[in-house]
Amino acid sequence: MKMHKPIWSAVVLLLAGATLLCAADGAWLRKVPDADRKRVNPYAGDTQAAAAGKIVFAENCSKCHGDDASGKRNRPSLRSVRVQQATDGELAWLLRNGYVWKGMPSWSALPEQQRWQVIAYLRTLPPQASSAQ
Ligand code: HEC
Numbered sequence: 001m002k003m004h005k006p007i008w009s010a011v012v013l014l015l016a017g018a019t020l021l022c023a024a025d026g027a028w029l030r031k032v033p034d035a036d037r038k039r040v041n042p043y044a045g046d047t048q049a050a051a052a053g054k055i056v057f058a059e060n061c062s063k064c065h066g067d068d069a070s071g072k073r074n075r076p077s078l079r080s081v082r083v084q085q086a087t088d089g090e091l092a093w094l095l096r097n098g099y100v101w102k103g104m105p106s107w108s109a110l111p112e113q114q115r116w117q118v119i120a121y122l123r124t125l126p127p128q129a130s131s132a133q
Pocket of ligand 1: 023024025026027028056057060061062063064065074075076077078080082083091094095099102103104105107118
């Protein structure tokens with residue numbers, strides 16, 4: 001009996017590690033250079049741009065982040081406090097570079113205009129009560 005204990009401990013540790021790897025933790029935010037953080041969305045507050053961004057979202061993002069952007073399985077909600085508090089520049093950096101090893105693709109193939117539009121759209125989403133995800 002005693003012999004099996006280390007095996008179970010290892011299994012538990014592995015599972016805990018896998019969960020940590022899957023959960024979005026906002027680590028990408030620490031990679032954003034300061035100059036990018038301060039970039040301003042040329043479409044901030046522009047309702048037409050947000051409407052265009054809604055279409056960009058439906059075509060490219062909803063399959064992972066959900067139709068209403070509230071997340072799907074290990075794909076995080078974009079209505080979280082973390083995303084809503086991120087600067088436009090930080091979101092623009094993430095969309096351009098992605099966070100590929102964690103499953104978030106780069107959208108550098110989309111015209112930059114569409115990336116700013118989708119960010120303008122994210123700003124129109126109602127925030128989620130419980131955040132962190
Ligand atoms: C193939 C699935 C997939 C697609 C498509 C996708 N994402 Fe993501 N996205 C992810 C995953 C997985 C993460 C979590 C990365 C991590 O662990 O930090 C993420 C993270 C994010 C985050 C940061 C969330 C946070 O809480 O830190 C934003 C913002 C985001 N995505 C926006 C978008 C937008 C906008 C699009 C469409 C242009 C898009 N994503 C398309 C999978 C996807």
